[in-house]
Amino acid sequence: MHSYFAHLSPQHRRSWLLVVAYVAVLLTISLADFGANTAGQTMFRGVLLGMLIFLVASGLSLIFGLLDVLNFAQGAFLLIGAYVGYDVYLRVDGSADVRFLAAIISGVVFVALIGAIMEMGLIRPLYARPVFQLVLTFGLGAIFLDLVERYYGADPKQPLAPPSLLNSNFSLFGQSLSYYRLFIIVLGIVMMIGVFLLLNRTRIGIIIRAGVQDPEMVQALGINVWRVFTLVFVLGAGLAALGGIALIPYQGATLGMGNQFLILAIVVIVIGGMGSFEGTAIASIIVGLTRAVAEQLSLAHFNAPVLAETSVLLLMIAVLLVQPNGLFGRGE
Amino acid sequence: MVERFVFARIQRIPDSTLRGLAERLARLVLENWFFALVFVLLWRFPYIVADLSGSQVKPSRPTGDSAFWQSEMARALTLACLAMSYNLLFGFSGIVSFGHALFFGAGGYVTFILMGHYDAGLQHKALVLVLLVALGLALFSRLRARALVVVTLSGVLLALLLLPAEGAISFWQAAAVALLLSLIVSLTSGVVTLRVRGIYFAMFTLALAEVFWVLAKSGTFRSYTGAEDGLAFRSLLPPALNVTPTADGSRLTMYHWTVVFFAIIFLAIRRYMSSPVGRVMLAIRDNEERAQTIGYHTLFYKVLTMVFAGAIATLSGLLFMIWATDKIVHPDTLSLAYTVDPLLNTLIGGVGTLTGPVIATLGLHLGETYLRNETFTLGTRVFGLLAVWQIIALAIAGALVGVFRHSLTRLGERLIGAGPRTPRYERLMLAYRGGVFVTLAAVLLLIGGQLRGEAEAVYNVADLWDLFLGALFVVVVMVLPHGIVGTWNRLWATRRLRRLERQMRQEREAAGASKP
Amino acid sequence: MVEETFILEGKGLRKEFGSLVAVADVDIRVRAGELHAIIGPNGAGKTTLFNLLSGNLRPTGGTVWFKGRDITAEPLHRRVHLGIGRSFQITNIFPSLTVLENVRLAAQALGGDSFKFWWHFRRFAQYTETALTAIAQVGLSDKLAVPAAVLPHGDQRKLELAILLASDAELLLLDEPTAGMATEQVPPLMETIRAIQRGTGKTIMLVEHNMNVVMTSSDRITVMHLGAVLAEGTPAEIARNETVQQAYLGELYGDFAGIIGGAST
Ligand SMILES: Nc1ncnc2c1ncn2[C@@H]1O[C@H](COP(=O)(O)OP(=O)(O)O)[C@@H](O)[C@H]1O
């Protein structure tokens, strides 16, 4: 960490300052407007949302960084993960813990499989035609959404009980909260650290990072880049599915959740800078916080929850204007 | 053929002015006869249907099938305009927008919200707000966007002039304001995002459209938008535009106006693409940096095209809604569905072809309407030829071979040896590919035959239509990237090129022979 | 001493790619009407220097002056209108357009009709005329309707040159116009280039590896090495220059020049 800050480029150093200042502003506004307790709750909700967004966005960012493919089907991965997990949860016998575990495993594996097939069969032949790749992932997203609706129906699915281990409450900022929420935050942090370590401390991570810089060179070193591509794609898909299943006890499963999180993830990527892992992590939390504060603000003053949705987009537009490559993007 | 003959004859006309005139006339006829024919067919379409089905086309009150197909054709034509506008961006310019639905839906929403809630003071304030936003964007973005400020300013001023200072606003005024707003939005977002990498543009447009979709659906603005139920506008529509079959209005006239609208849009796009600007767009699609290096300010051309495409989408959206049977602007007109639809039609018809998107839209839309109520089982024969399950088996085999053609080629090269592209190699490869396909198809047919014995379930065409479209989409993207018309054109172009080459070779040989 | 006038000047031009310095504080001056050759081994930074002069890349430091005006901040497309045209070492054309259309677009760019979306492009026949002349100059007139992508490599190089000619620029930056061409095609193309220069009085900057061509046809030569200018002068001066001979000509081009010289006599 020490050396990390020493080696920052001026642009990134400025971005860090911006980020800190922005979060401070959000914090001040909430403290001044909502009072300490509500402000604390809002921040907690923001971080929680940020972690969920991170699960989708990190996959998107990883895949884009390495493969130069922006996977518009990432939202559909989350959706499929959630619905398949939900289905398995209801079908499996046993305690809530077992069922939840089964849901996680089956959902993630199923989506990872879809990701693998999609990368090998459909994405790979199209590397020479990037526009078609873009269009393909977009179209597949729509097709997946359609298939899920056909198979599971359009009605929203009610939230399910979280595992018994996490089904008790704790008190924070004067509000009783389920441990499950804390679990999601911890899960997000674990994934952040996990992916960070994978990228920085393992051989495969070094290959991935080198591949992001210069795929041809990696290929020239005699490493099978294709396999690494597939791996990253599968990893991204799996993370999104995990996010979808993690959402079930929290808000159930709805057809709209895929696109909702895809948009948020896109905002995150634009803000954080495409292909930058730290940028994605930081921007996820910023977007989560912004969203939560905007929600709280509009609830308190305008009675118009939709304004929260626009707030995030405005943030994205602002960043696009001042820093077209995102806060932590590679300058071109 | 005919062309060469006609022009050869014209060359023989001695008088030069006459020759020029004849040439222009010949070109006009040769380039347009097909479209003129289509126009006449579309014009006569209600009468043809009436004759075929025995229903009535009274000038004002069509009944039965004729009435039904009139509105279906009219809707299909507006959707074709939408697809053409999408193709203008995607096909002719290489700009990938995932938020085209925003413009499609905006026409209806803006027009009817303005009409329903017109309050002179408020509209002025709203427009001032738009102006401020545009100004802010122009000032704070790091661009020298003087042109943007000027155009936005004049757009807003024009909109202000269009709004009556008191009383109600007419449909036409409201529609004009909607069009202006769409111009401003496409202009602003185009200038801001088209300069960065295409991928940012795709993401930005997707997010923008999605947000407006959410806004339109949200209960917060229910009194304006009708939230999820949509905006009912039956009472707002001027009688002349009321096309409900029961109304003694001018339904057939309206149909004919729709055909005219379609023709105008088609001709406008054709002219745009063959204008100096259109040529530059083709250059940009091919190689943007090179276009800059020969002196084109490419951003200008891209924004211009986006504004043009947005305007067409807005107008066709409005017309589409006028033809809606329930007279409601649904929030879905802003949703992804209306971006996917033109994208799909463009891809299937042929990216970057003039007629492709039209053919695909009309074919798919009318096809769906025609087959919507049909049911079938796996054993049903299509056109009395193959049974459904056989077609599915063959399609799957074809798709598998197409999708995995790279792996298959690699495997094949391992089998027959990766030779240079000699005729022998090509023949072996062809035989190998054919063999794989036939084997696959045979296996699938066998399995399908087994399955068919068990499954006598009855399917609805309407239920499976989206799935069919999805499969078609994947197949087109993977194995037929130029779509129907594009592939056809390419075949012809290749043939012509071959002939040219042969000719040149013969001439060269003849010249070589005569030399010594 | 009377101050000489230069059509193009680069002052302290520098370009860094990350930690790599591709062009290191290069000063270069080109007089109007001369044929100025740039030579140097691969990776010396010649193409990058051209990119800085033409505006395809922004310099990390330094300024570019054209006809006494600082044009460092001018975007790529504006420089063409000022009179700087260029061709590329790696063929850079519009692959799906025909030969005629490739060249016609370059001619159209210079006129004021490019934004007229309401007229058919055929209405502006003058650009087609310009294009046809340029195509005839490079000798591609029999392939007007052929898509650029299917042309053989040598013809694509000619097309690249025709695009440049149609731009009617005063200063032509030619980056290895003969790169990858068959040996017997090189002399005619160089002859065309020289004829153009003599006929129109255009200024030409030329990157070329064929020492015969460089020594016989250029007025001045700049030698680049590792991003910096090693020497600058007339061909005779360069041939006499000890540093160049030792560090560069002898080492890298000795045999090569001999072979080419032998082949072309
Ligand atoms: N876009 C770029 N990014 C990174 N390095 C580059 C880029 N363009 C050129 N270089 C590097 O700059 C150096 C000079 O290259 P170049 O100007 O093409 O040389 P020349 O034309 O003299 O052969 C080379 O080492 C090359 O690898």
Ligand SMILES: [Mg+2]
């Ligand atoms: Mg070079």
